[in-house]
Amino acid sequence: MGSTEQMPAGLTPLETAGHLLERIRQGNAYARSRKKRFRLSSSALKVLTLSLSAASTIILGLQNLGFWAGLAFAFVALVTLLGAVESFFNWRSRWVLMEETQYRFQRLADDLEYLVASTPTAGLTYDRLQPIFDEYQSVWAHLSERWLQERRTISPSEGR
Incomplete structure (x- = not known):
């Protein structure tokens, strides 16, 4: 999920945590909006x-x-x-994928909020934030890989 805003530089670890939390929340909002759309399409x-x-x-x-x-x-x-049409677009699978992604983003946000709340400002370092950022990247990588995998898969109704 790209952004056109200027990337902040030279942030303190606390500011970095706040920036990362905002990015996680944006990812969660993205997954939530897509999940709702796919759920509605699948159900309809x-x-x-x-x-x-x-x-x-x-x-x-x-x-x-x-x-x-x-x-x-x-x-x-x-x-x-x-x-x-349903087997081609596979809305149900996409809906479930967004549900999973939303769960992972929410869990990551909870972990980051707990880390910030439970760590004195002086103890909050980039090294402590790195695993959270790595997991954030992992969520996006997993979503992208699964998305591509779903699009490459030929359903039984399309033939092999």
């Missing part, structure tokens, strides 16, 4: 797919292959199309 598609499937089945069962049968077959075609 699932409800629409189930509704169309149920409606087509009911219509086929009640009618003598006239207008209603045609409509039911159109619903079946839409269900097939939506199933293909």
